[in-house]
Amino acid sequence: xxxxxxxxxxxxxxxxxxxxxxxxxxxxxxxxxxxxxxxxxxxxxxxxxxxxxxxxxxxxxxxxxxxxxxxxxxxxxxxxxxxxxxxxxxxxxxxxxxxxxxxxxxxxxxxxxxxxxxxxxxxxxxxxxxxxxxxxxxxxxxxxxxxxxxxxxxxxxxxxxxxxxxxxxxxxxxxxxxxxxxx
Amino acid sequence: xxxxxxxxxxxxxxxxxxxxxxxxxxxxxxxxxxxxxxxxxxxxxxxxxxxxxxxxxxxxxxxxxxxxxxxxxxxxxxxxxxxxxxxxxxxxxxxxxxxxxxxxxxxxxxxxxxxxxxxxxxxxxxxxxxxxxxxxxxxxxxxxxxxxxxxxxxxxxxxxxxxxxxxxxxxxxxxxxxxxxxx
DNA sequence: TGTTTACGTGTCATTTTTGACATGTCAATC
DNA sequence: GATTGACATGTCAAAAATGACACGTAAACA
Numbered sequence: 103x104x105x106x107x108x109x110x111x112x113x114x115x116x117x118x119x120x121x122x123x124x125x126x127x128x129x130x131x132x133x134x135x136x137x138x139x140x141x142x143x144x145x146x147x148x149x150x151x152x153x154x155x156x157x158x159x160x161x162x163x164x165x166x167x168x169x170x171x172x173x174x175x176x177x178x179x180x181x182x183x184x185x186x187x188x189x190x191x192x193x194x195x196x197x198x199x200x201x202x203x204x205x206x207x208x209x210x211x212x213x214x215x216x217x218x219x220x221x222x223x224x225x226x227x228x229x230x231x232x233x234x235x236x237x238x239x240x241x242x243x244x245x246x247x248x249x250x251x252x253x254x255x256x257x258x259x260x261x262x263x264x265x266x267x268x269x270x271x272x273x274x275x276x277x278x279x280x281x282x283x284x285x
Numbered sequence: 286x287x288x289x290x291x292x293x294x295x296x297x298x299x300x301x302x303x304x305x306x307x308x309x310x311x312x313x314x315x316x317x318x319x320x321x322x323x324x325x326x327x328x329x330x331x332x333x334x335x336x337x338x339x340x341x342x343x344x345x346x347x348x349x350x351x352x353x354x355x356x357x358x359x360x361x362x363x364x365x366x367x368x369x370x371x372x373x374x375x376x377x378x379x380x381x382x383x384x385x386x387x388x389x390x391x392x393x394x395x396x397x398x399x400x401x402x403x404x405x406x407x408x409x410x411x412x413x414x415x416x417x418x419x420x421x422x423x424x425x426x427x428x429x430x431x432x433x434x435x436x437x438x439x440x441x442x443x444x445x446x447x448x449x450x451x452x453x454x455x456x457x458x459x460x461x462x463x464x465x466x467x468x
Numbered sequence: 469t470g471t472t473t474a475c476g477t478g479t480c481a482t483t484t485t486t487g488a489c490a491t492g493t494c495a496a497t498c
Numbered sequence: 499g500a501t502t503g504a505c506a507t508g509t510c511a512a513a514a515a516t517g518a519c520a521c522g523t524a525a526a527c528a
Contacts, residue, residue, distance in 0.1 A: 110516065111483065113387060120394040131506050144389030151485060153508060173493045173506045192394055192406065197413045199391075204296060204382040206327030206447075210440035211303040211375060223375065230380045257393035260454050264389075267450050271443050293486070294513065314476050334515060336478060356476045356523045 110200070112191065114147055114155055119164065119180060119188040124253045127168050127179040130156050140254050143238075143261045159184070205268060209275075221279045228272035235265045293383070295374065297330055297338055302347065302363060302371040307436045310351050310362040313339050323437050326421075326444045342367070388451060392458075400466040404459045411455035418448045 121136050122128060128136065133156070134149040156178060159165045164184035169177040180188075208227075212220045242258055304319050305311060311319065316339070317332040339361060342348045347367035352360040363371075391410075395403045425441055 113390060114484080116394065117390060120397055123397045129506075130508095134506095141390065141393050144384075144386045144393065146383075146385070146485085148486065149507080150487075150509080153506095157508095171506090174508090175506060188394070188397060192391065192398060193402065197410075199387040200329075200385065201327070201387065202329070202383065202385045203327045204384065206440055206443055207296060207300060207324065208375065208382075209443045210324050210327065210437060211299065211371070212439055213436050214303055214306045214371060215375060219376065227380075253396050254393060256395055256458055257389055259458075260389055260392045263450055263454055264447070267446055271446055275439055275442070297514080312476075313478095317476095329515085331516065332477080333479080333517075336476095340478095354476090357478090358476060 113145060113200070114151065115159060115164070116188060116191050117141055117145055117147070118152070118155065118159065119184050122165060122178060122180040123185065123188065127177045129171070129175050129177050131175070133178075141257070144257065209271075217279050217283045221276045221283075224272045224276035224279070228269050228276065231265055231269035231272060235262065235269060238262045238265060296328060296383070297334065298342060298347070299371060299374050300324055300328055300330070301335070301338065301342065302367050305348060305361060305363040306368065306371065310360045312354070312358050312360050314358070316361075324440070327440065392454075395458075400462050404462045404466070407455045407459035407462070411452050411459065414448055414452035414455060418445065418452060421445045421448060 117137070118133060121133055121141070125132070125136060130149065130153045134147075134152050137145075137147055137152065156165065160167060160178070163181060164187055165178045165180055167176045168179040171177060205227075208223075212223065215223070238258065238261055242262065245255070245258070300320070301316060304316055304324070308315070308319060313332065313336045317330075317335050320328075320330055320335065339348065343350060343361070346364060347370055348361045348363055350359045351362040354360060388410075391406075395406065398406070421441065421444055425445065428438070428441070
């Protein structure tokens, strides 16, 4: 049930196992916040998806309720089986990477507009990526206090690169469109 | 029902309207193939999602069955209302761009492995992005025969940039990990 | 003529994701 | 002492997406 069948899905489960590995034991509430402040860049999940998943994972033996706290708080810890599951997924999963980007979809649809409209949209897009980029760089500057030092570093670096790429692309494409229009 | 509420969702509908705009009238079958060969880079949809959506869109007046052909084939054409919907979405939708990337998720989880394992994985990843990059560049070289010349050009360019970025990132990160391990 | 392949449309069960609703506790501030 | 806000967990309906099943037609080729 858990050892095979790694195609499609599983991502939420794996992400949670990863967070538990690096942050140590945590509650659903903690994990929801952690999700938002770290991995959110690449994957989103609300508490309404996280809580049921944690219960299923506990039922499957991948995590355990290590401690029950004040407000019905349940602190989960990863089990050996859970750690093994994460490891296996990382190492054995094939090269298919699910990917969805509304930004790229928009890029695709842009030529359905008038050139001047498309260019204006791209300028706005570039500005918005600029803001995002500043935020990410602020996070990088403030980085600290992870159980495993430097954790999230690689992903953050990748996120910054990707955001910068989008900004550059939007700017350059706007310029290209404006240039070919003016002729 | 159709003019407001552009938050979350809608993407499939918009993508189909875009494809109908640039390719001219097409059947569900055509659109499925078109999806795979163009926009697939940024968004995926199977025929089992596309066919029902086309029926709903026709019911909403965004597209019409322009012609019925041989094998029960239904050729759809975009209506003025549909064109307006696409345009409005592109211009008025806020800056929230849904984004999901299993590749970045993996990047995040990488530090849970031993350095040498992570590095090896990254090398494999880089190689796989190299293959993908070659494919995309072959497509760019072969580009032709769109109703609107240059259509898909911007998105393809963006796709190539992103793939190259992933390749570079994987390679550089592998080198970084190997470097800091050796000390 | 027979068989395979591409064409072509659909449904259905299941999983994943979203957004709203629901409920209650503990700590700090006023 | 009362109110507010962060803490904390859940459920549920609906939408989006996946993968399998199901059916049938036209054309190519052997």
